[in-house]
Amino acid sequence: MRKFLIGAILLTLGAVSPAHANLNVFTCEPEWAALSTEIGGDKVSVYSATTGGQDPHQVQARPGLIARARNADIAVCTGAELEIGWLPQILTQTSNQKIRPGAPGSFEASSFINLLEVPTRLDRAEGDIHAAGNPHIQTSPNNILAVAKPLADRFAQLDPANAQVYASRLADFTMRWQAALAKWQAQAAPLKGVPIAVEHLSWIYMENWLGLKRIVALEPKPGVPPSSGYLAQVVDTLQKTPAKMVIRAAYEDDRPSLFISDKVHIPAVTLPFTVGGTDGAKTLFNLYDDTINRLLAAAKG
Amino acid sequence: MYRTSPAAKVLVWALATASVCFGETPARAAPDDGLAAIRDAISNLRQEYEAKIKDLEDRLQKAEAEAEAAKSSAATAAAAAEDAQKSAVAAQAAPAAPEPQAARPPTSINTFNPGIAAVLNGFYVAASRDPTAARIPGFALGDEAHGPARGFSLGESEINLTANIDPYFLGWLNLSFGNDNSVSVEEAYIQTTSLGEGLTLRAGRFFSGIAYLNERHAHDWSFSDASLPYRAFLNNQYGDDGIQARWLAPSNIFLEFGAEWLRGDSFPSGGAANQGKGTATAFVHAGDDINDSSSWLAGLSYLHARSDQRDSGGDLFSGTDDLGIASLVYKWAPGGNPTVQNLILSGEYFFGRESGSFNAIPLGYNRSGWYAQGVYQFMPRWSFGLRYAQLGAGGVGAALAGSALDDLGRTPRAESALLEFDTSEFGRLRLQYSHDDSDIKPLDELLFQYTVIYGPHPAHRY
Numbered sequence: 001m002r003k004f005l006i007g008a009i010l011l012t013l014g015a016v017s018p019a020h021a022n023l024n025v026f027t028c029e030p031e032w033a034a035l036s037t038e039i040g041g042d043k044v045s046v047y048s049a050t051t052g053g054q055d056p057h058q059v060q061a062r063p064g065l066i067a068r069a070r071n072a073d074i075a076v077c078t079g080a081e082l083e084i085g086w087l088p089q090i091l092t093q094t095s096n097q098k099i100r101p102g103a104p105g106s107f108e109a110s111s112f113i114n115l116l117e118v119p120t121r122l123d124r125a126e127g128d129i130h131a132a133g134n135p136h137i138q139t140s141p142n143n144i145l146a147v148a149k150p151l152a153d154r155f156a157q158l159d160p161a162n163a164q165v166y167a168s169r170l171a172d173f174t175m176r177w178q179a180a181l182a183k184w185q186a187q188a189a190p191l192k193g194v195p196i197a198v199e200h201l202s203w204i205y206m207e208n209w210l211g212l213k214r215i216v217a218l219e220p221k222p223g224v225p226p227s228s229g230y231l232a233q234v235v236d237t238l239q240k241t242p243a244k245m246v247i248r249a250a251y252e253d254d255r256p257s258l259f260i261s262d263k264v265h266i267p268a269v270t271l272p273f274t275v276g277g278t279d280g281a282k283t284l285f286n287l288y289d290d291t292i293n294r295l296l297a298a299a300k301g
Numbered sequence: 302m303y304r305t306s307p308a309a310k311v312l313v314w315a316l317a318t319a320s321v322c323f324g325e326t327p328a329r330a331a332p333d334d335g336l337a338a339i340r341d342a343i344s345n346l347r348q349e350y351e352a353k354i355k356d357l358e359d360r361l362q363k364a365e366a367e368a369e370a371a372k373s374s375a376a377t378a379a380a381a382a383e384d385a386q387k388s389a390v391a392a393q394a395a396p397a398a399p400e401p402q403a404a405r406p407p408t409s410i411n412t413f414n415p416g417i418a419a420v421l422n423g424f425y426v427a428a429s430r431d432p433t434a435a436r437i438p439g440f441a442l443g444d445e446a447h448g449p450a451r452g453f454s455l456g457e458s459e460i461n462l463t464a465n466i467d468p469y470f471l472g473w474l475n476l477s478f479g480n481d482n483s484v485s486v487e488e489a490y491i492q493t494t495s496l497g498e499g500l501t502l503r504a505g506r507f508f509s510g511i512a513y514l515n516e517r518h519a520h521d522w523s524f525s526d527a528s529l530p531y532r533a534f535l536n537n538q539y540g541d542d543g544i545q546a547r548w549l550a551p552s553n554i555f556l557e558f559g560a561e562w563l564r565g566d567s568f569p570s571g572g573a574a575n576q577g578k579g580t581a582t583a584f585v586h587a588g589d590d591i592n593d594s595s596s597w598l599a600g601l602s603y604l605h606a607r608s609d610q611r612d613s614g615g616d617l618f619s620g621t622d623d624l625g626i627a628s629l630v631y632k633w634a635p636g637g638n639p640t641v642q643n644l645i646l647s648g649e650y651f652f653g654r655e656s657g658s659f660n661a662i663p664l665g666y667n668r669s670g671w672y673a674q675g676v677y678q679f680m681p682r683w684s685f686g687l688r689y690a691q692l693g694a695g696g697v698g699a700a701l702a703g704s705a706l707d708d709l710g711r712t713p714r715a716e717s718a719l720l721e722f723d724t725s726e727f728g729r730l731r732l733q734y735s736h737d738d739s740d741i742k743p744l745d746e747l748l749f750q751y752t753v754i755y756g757p758h759p760a761h762r763y
Contacts, residue, residue, distance in 0.1 A: 051593050051637060053593070053636040053637065053638070054593075054636060054637040054638055055640060057558050057641055058640050059637070060596075060632070060639065060640065060761060060763055061762060061763050062588070062590060062596045062632075062763055063552070063554075063555030063588025063589055063590075063596065063597075063763055064555060064588065064589045064590035064596060065553060065556055066549070066555050066587070066763075067549075067553055067555040067556070068553065070499055070549050070551060071349070071551055071553075073448075084760075085726070086760050087760070088759060088760055089760035089762065091760060092471075092759070093549070093762070094499070094549060095493070095494060095495070095496065095497070095499065095500070095501045095549075095731075096497070096499075097495050099495045100494070100495075124725075124755065127725075129726075181747070193457050199561065223725070224725070225681050226680065232416050251638055253640070253641050253681065269651075293604065293629070
């Protein structure tokens with residue numbers, strides 16, 4: 001048995017040592033994978049734990065994720081408890097010192113944003129609440145910009161040899177992003193004040209960015225699937241205070257929003273939510289292009 | 302933020318006075334009505350400046366109040382958000398944008414309390430025979446190798462306490478409260494957190510890392526009870542005192558090696574043979590994603606247990622147990638989203654040999670067993686599952702005929718089905734039906750179970 005074990009270990013070491021890149025980046029969500037690539041270029045190799053079609057709350061600590069986290073130099077995640085259901089388990093099983101909480105390789109994007117919707121009552125009876133506030137910061141492009149700088153700084157801290165590259169790529173990204181922000185602001189002008197209904201409370205940062213007015217959420221409490229009784233209440237609310245559309249993220253169950261769409265005759269809009277969420281949102285820039293296009297199309301109709 | 306208002310006032314007054322002084326030279330030459338006009342002008346200027354200063358002060362105070370409110374109150378956060386976002390955009394142009402600081406938590410005596418979680422479990426069981434008296438002919442069973450008793454009962458309730466001890470260790474204590482009000486230390490171990498290179502060491506009492514389900518606590522199992530092989534070979538679940546080493550290979554597929562050295566005081570070992578170091582195990586786990594929707598985990602485990610007068614239901618066994626376990630788990634969730642639909646298929650094959658003396662009669666016989674199960678979540682919150690399990694015991698000869706090891710010519714097997722409703726990820730209601738055909742008379746059981754978790758319970762393993 002012992003001989004077998006030692007043999008197997010040696011075999012593994014020889015056969016599967018990963019190719020060396022400057023910086024191994026493990027990202028929890030696709031938007032941070034896209035941002036890491038924007039900042040790091042070919043100096044980083046990026047792995048995203050989730051895809052655009054996945055609910056970042058509900059991910060399993062799969063063996064594949066543990067293996068990737070084992071070799072990471074930095075973990076770039078949203079934080080604010082978004083990944084509480086799976087990331088701690090991965091960190092415990094990998095025992096990778098570089099990315100444990102508090103280490104320089106542990107990057108929490110939400111710590112650079114003033115979080116909104118901080119719950120006033122911390123109680124599981126309130127559903128899936130996040131004590132630090134709403135973690136879905138990537139729904140506003142302003143937040144991407146606020147995270148880009150600290151991320152570039154962190155890359156430079158971990159990989160000083162390429163600090164110059166990260167700084168110049170950040171400068172380039174910032175310029176392009178600010179131009180895009182101005183463009184989006186102009187495009188989205190007709191959306192100001194448009195009333196909406198949402199499935200999950202995922203959109204507060206986008207609502208503020210575009211001036212959308214949320215009338216109602218289809219979940220009675222965060223993370224609690226709506227019952228038919230609750231949906232009837234929502235229909236009632238929307239008949240009194242009409243909304244222009246009902247919004248859901250690409251990963252969410254479409255049935256509640258289709259039901260509402262059918263009952264109160266407003267369009268059900270699927271938004272990409274993150275990079276890769278829809279076919280039109282393949283890059284970080286396209287994410288917001290596609291989001292605005294879909295909202296504009298629904299607001300017109 | 303520094304307070305500019307008094308300084309600004311002084312500055313503005315200085316400027317105003319200066320402008321008045323400069324303006325006075327021509328004013329002296331002017332007639333009296335001109336002087337009055339200048340006085341008026343100065344007075345207007347003064348009012349204007351004061352209004353502006355007041356306005357600046359107000360705006361500053363408002364901004365400060367809003368910044369405070371944004372941090373502390375969710376109610377006003379939305380209102381402040383637009384401003385905050387605008388200032389964030391503006392701040393990009395300015396160097397060194399201030400990072401928001403987390404509010405400092407108050408210092409208190411319980412700041413460093415460990416994470417405490419409770420698991421509660423309750424049963425109602427209707428059964429055709431007493432499940433706690435169930436036997437499996439051909440197998441000498443441990444004392445816990447049966448399901449919950451008939452009627453209402455409290456299943457195992459657990460309290461977990463866990464925290465990092467220092468930069469090098471974490472601690473985990475799991476107290477289990479039995480239905481008979483007995484408290485037992487189910488797990489109590491320390492584990493290294495900072496060895497790096499994928500190496501983790503553990504010492505204390507813990508569930509062995511062999512097989513797939515063994516390491517998982519009962520509340521994390523897909524079915525309400527342990528399957529036949531776990532009951533027969535491991536007394537439901539093998540835990541003991543000892544040390545464990547695990548090493549995670551630096552490969553892109555998950556590859557983990559582990560070995561344990563344990564006291565040997567729990568079934569299938571007994572009597573703490575070999576001066577209390579009677580059991581050794583080794584295991585390897587491998588797994589990966591197949592695509593976005595599916596993933597797998599496979600394992601091979603080996604356990605070598607020595608027993609010195611192991612007592613199972615009055616039967617004494619001394620000798621060795623060799624047990625090999627092959628495990629395979631496959632999970633599917635469309636697009637990687639398990640919330641709406643998901644499927645978990647798993648199966649394990651146990652094969653082993655027990656040799657030594659059983660009630661002083663020489664013994665050497667092979668046993669095997671396997672189970673296969675599938676649990677399918679067909680809509681949010683609802684799942685159903687099926688499980689089949691079977692055991693095979695080799696013949697033990699005439700000397701042991703009529704003993705617990707006599708299989709009576711039977712092949713023990715059991716079928717189970719379940720229906721489950723999850724109130725959330727922390728609450729679960731389950732209905733399970735089992736038909737157990739191990740003994741001469743079958744055992745039909747209907748189990749109603751609730752399981753809840755509250756407190757900071759760590760996420761479960763894959």
